[in-house]
Amino acid sequence: MTTSTHETRIDVDPEVPLVRITREFDAPPAKVFRAHTDPELVAQWLGPRGLEMTIDHYDCRTGGSYRYLHRQGEEEYGFHGCFHEVRPDKLIVQTFTFEGMPEGVALEKLVLEDLGGGRTRLTSTSLVDSFADRDAFVASGMEVGVREGYERLDEVLARG
Structure with missing residues (x-):
């Protein structure tokens, strides 16, 4: 297990029902993007340690969709959504639904910023109804889950 030197910032907006996550990675945008779009890589890092991830389908392209499960013992948590806009190495706009609360759909936007020197800043926003x-x-x-997931992503990126 690698301990990251980068802080994961999670901020709530006081004006709108939005969560903003900001994190830097020691990898270029193309590698960070691939880790978010390749289902084999996504399964290696998304979510907290201790949960097993199974991907039902993961078609990360404009108009695509996804569904995956996280399992811990007998407990199972399903998530699904649609990809509305995918721009290589820069942007992913998607919906996100936890199947335990199917009426609660978040609109998520992930932006990758090239910081130079093989580094990337990820900014993710999740907008919900209330x-x-x-x-x-x-x-x-x-x-x-976010903090541990991004620590795991650091490990995936370090392996190349």
């Missing part, structure tokens, strides 16, 4: 939904999203343990 402040209550946003607060429930944050309270659900999402923070642990």
